[in-house]
Amino acid sequence: MTLRLAIVEDEAPARARLRRLLAEHADLEVVLEADTLPAALASLPGANADALFLDIALGESTGFDLLDQLPPPWPLLVFATAYHEHALRAFEVAAVDYLLKPFDAPRLAATLDRLRARLADTDPLPAEEDLRRLQAAMPTPAFNPPPLVITERGQRVVVPLDEVTHLVGSGNYVELHTPQRSYLMRATLTQLASRLHPAQFLRVHRSYLVRADQIAALTPRGHGDAELTLRDGTTVMVSRRYREALPEGLRGR
Structure with missing residues (x-):
């Protein structure tokens, strides 16, 4: 090729x-x-x-x-x-x-x-209606994980997980996004993913974790990738490589 x-x-x-x-x-x-x-x-x-x-x-x-x-x-x-x-x-x-x-x-x-x-890796992604149907049936985690604590200007700041809509990783830092603002945390995305419930926060790309109940729509893109739209209007790319992070039925066939 x-x-x-x-x-x-x-x-x-x-x-x-x-x-x-x-x-x-x-x-x-x-x-x-x-x-x-x-x-x-x-x-x-x-x-x-x-x-x-x-x-x-x-x-x-x-x-x-x-x-x-x-x-x-x-x-x-x-x-x-x-x-x-x-x-x-x-x-x-x-x-x-x-x-x-x-x-x-x-x-x-x-x-x-x-x-x-x-x-x-060019398998097609499932249609948007599959996402909506399966998201409605997605189980809710049966526990309350502890909040994330970051250091900001010398102060400890507590960020409740139920306020976090998605996380963006770059090297040894992660941006925690909430509807009000974003926070910068010194950690890798892989480290944070290991602390979060996999049914609550989905790894959809090497640089993104999204909270499952914030997903509003999925739009297929080229080369097997797709774009997730969150409830607040934020768009996040989902990589075909991380299809196994999605609930069964959202994975490419």
């Missing part, structure tokens, strides 16, 4: 270097290059790209501006940028990887392996 790639990068030297590194892989084809947001918006929908290498800074615009205007389904996303501070937001839009410039050939090869693995 040929991996069809698009590159959106405003710096010509960076585009040229990425092309040189990609040329070492025989199963790749660069089908699109764009250096501005308007050029990318005009070309990407018809490019049929499997994956998009996207810079954060695009002149006066950003890669996130592009995603806000790009109609779904998106290609698989890989951010390639010099700005480390946007990593959490990148994974909130379900990026497959986040490459910090200057990255080398082995680091890029690892990213390409991730893309190949994602594209190889």
Whole structure:
């Protein structure tokens, strides 16, 4: 299978270097290059790209501006940028990887392996009506787990679990989201998942846990992924890899 790639990068030297590194892989084809947001918006929908290498800074615009205007389904996303501070937001839009410039050939090869693995898993997800039906029958945990305690500006803050709608992980930190605000906790998402009841908080992506009773809808996306809409309107990506976290019947067949 040929991996069809698009590159959106405003710096010509960076585009040229990425092309040189990609040329070492025989199963790749660069089908699109764009250096501005308007050029990318005009070309990407018809490019049929499997994956998009996207810079954060695009002149006066950003890669996130592009995603806000790009109609779904998106290609698989890989951010390639010099700005480390946007990593959490990148994974909130379900990026497959986040490459910090200057990255080398082995680091890029690892990213390409991730893309190949994602594209190889293409089973369809169940329809939205299945989600609604099964969520209504989802069992409620028979115990009250203790709240999460975080340190914020030198103070201990107690965050009750029944207020948490979803959790977003990035490295050694997790954002706890409630309807009122979010909190930053020093922990990995895997560590928190081990402390939470698996019927109450579902691991739907390597970067996301969602509270099961907050799920309102599911919309299938490309490459077997989907988008969950929570009751407060928040959207969260669900990865096909984590289908086993969903109740039986929501898993791909």
